[in-house]
Amino acid sequence: MSDKENKINEEELVQAANEAEQVAEEVTEEAEVIGGEGDIEWNEETDSDVEESKVAQLEAALLQTEMRLKDQQDTVVRAKAEVENMRRRTEQEISKARKxxxxxxxxxxxxxxxxxxxxxxxxxxxxxxxxxxxxxxxxxxxxxxxxxxxxxxxxxxxxxxxxxxxxxxxxxxxxxxxxxxxxxxxxxxxxxxxxxxxxxxxxxxxxx
Missing domain, CATH: 2.30.22.10 (Head domain of nucleotide exchange factor GrpE)
Incomplete structure (x- = not known):
C-alpha cells in the first residue's frame, strides 16, 4: 500500500474516531438531559406528595381545632346558663329572706x-x-x-x-x-x- 493510501486511511480513521467521539458526546448529553428530566419529574412527584401530606395534616389539625372550639363554646354556654340559674336562685332566696x-x-x-x-x-x-x-x-x-x-x-x-x-x-x-x-x-x-x-x-x- 502506498504512503498516499496510508495517509488517506489514517485521515479516515481519525475522522471516524472524531465522529464516534462526537456521537458519544451527543448520546451522553442526551442521556444526561433525559436523566435530568427524570430527576425533575421525580422531584415534582415527590413535592406533590409532600404538599398533599401537609394539606392533609393541616385539614386534620383544623378539624381538631374546630371540635375543641365547639366543645369550648358548649362549655361556655352551659357555664353561662348555670351562672344565670344560680343568679336567679340567689335572687329568689334573697327575696324570700327579705319577705x-x-x-x-x-x-x-x-x-x-x-x-x-x-x-x-x-x-x-x-x-x-x-x-x-x-x-x-x-x-x-x-x-x-x-x-x-x-x-x-x-x-x-x-x-x-x-x-x-x-x-x-x-x-x-x-x-x-x-x-x-x-x-x-x-x-x-x-x-x-x-x-x-x-x-x-x-x-x-x-x-x-
Missing amino acids: FAINKFAEELLPVIDNLERAMEAADSDNEVVKPFLEGIEMTHKSFIDVVSKNGLVEINPVGEAFNPELHNAVSMVESPDHESNTVTIVLQKGYELNGRVVRPAMVMVAK
Whole structure:
C-alpha cells in the first residue's frame, strides 16, 4: 500500500474516531438531559406528595381545632346558663329572706295581739272608769296591726267564707241552718299570713 493510501486511511480513521467521539458526546448529553428530566419529574412527584401530606395534616389539625372550639363554646354556654340559674336562685332566696325575715318575730307577736283583742272584747265599754283603759288598749292594738301590716302580716278571719284547709284549721263541725255546708260559722282564733305564707291558720268551726 502506498504512503498516499496510508495517509488517506489514517485521515479516515481519525475522522471516524472524531465522529464516534462526537456521537458519544451527543448520546451522553442526551442521556444526561433525559436523566435530568427524570430527576425533575421525580422531584415534582415527590413535592406533590409532600404538599398533599401537609394539606392533609393541616385539614386534620383544623378539624381538631374546630371540635375543641365547639366543645369550648358548649362549655361556655352551659357555664353561662348555670351562672344565670344560680343568679336567679340567689335572687329568689334573697327575696324570700327579705319577705320572711320577721316570720319568727311575727309568730311570737301573735299572742300579744290575741290578748289585746280578748281584753277589748271582755272590757265593759259602758263603764266610764274602764273606757280610758279600753281606749288605750284599742290604740295599742291599732298600732300593732298597722306595724305588722306594713311588714306584710295580714289576718285571716274567714267568718261566712268557704272552708279552706290551706288557711283554716277546723276544730269541729256543727249544724247550722243559716249556713251552707262547709262554710265557716265561727272563728275561735284568727289566723295570719305573712306575704302569702301562712304563719298560723285560723281555728274555725264549720257547718255540716
